Amino acid sequence: MTERTLVLIKPDGVARKFVGEILGRVERKGLDIVALKMLTVSEEDATQHYAEHAEKSFFPELLEFITSGPLVAAVLEGPRAIAAFRQIAGGTDPVAKAVPGTIRADLALDGQQNLVHGSDSPESAAREIAIWFPELR
Ligand code: CMP
Secondary structure, eight states: OEEEEEEEEOHHHHHTTOHHHHHHHHHHHTOEEEEEEEEOOOHHHHHHHTGGGTTSTTHHHHHHHHTSSOEEEEEEEEETHHHHHHHHHOOSSTTTTOOTTSHHHHHOOOSSSOSEEEOSSHHHHHHHHHHHOGGGO
């Protein structure tokens, strides 16, 4: 089933010059990039995006990190796009969870500065796409 997912290349990914590397992996997987932009996110939008983590102890640090500099936001489309991107991203913790061959395992060490975000469900994807790409509605 064709679906859409919201992907972020977080500020660490841009700073480390992995935009091409990560988008290349997305394209090699066969997913379509249907929208793409670079921006520095406001605290308000970042808070909305990460609303489900608002009560977590790491939330203030996460907010500071995600607003710290330019990031790349993309909408990907393809069959099972949500699971497909999460597969190539690897688990949240690049060392304890991500499997070698994934973006996070191959390129990251830190559980927070882990290069990418991908929506975890169709409901999250719809909610997140509306935050990052209101012009697509
Ligand atoms: P992401 O997939 O964008 O979803 C929530 C983000 O919170 C996650 O990637 C990490 O960047 C961050 N995160 C998750 N767990 C932790 C943690 N235990 N400590 C710090 N940051 C975390």
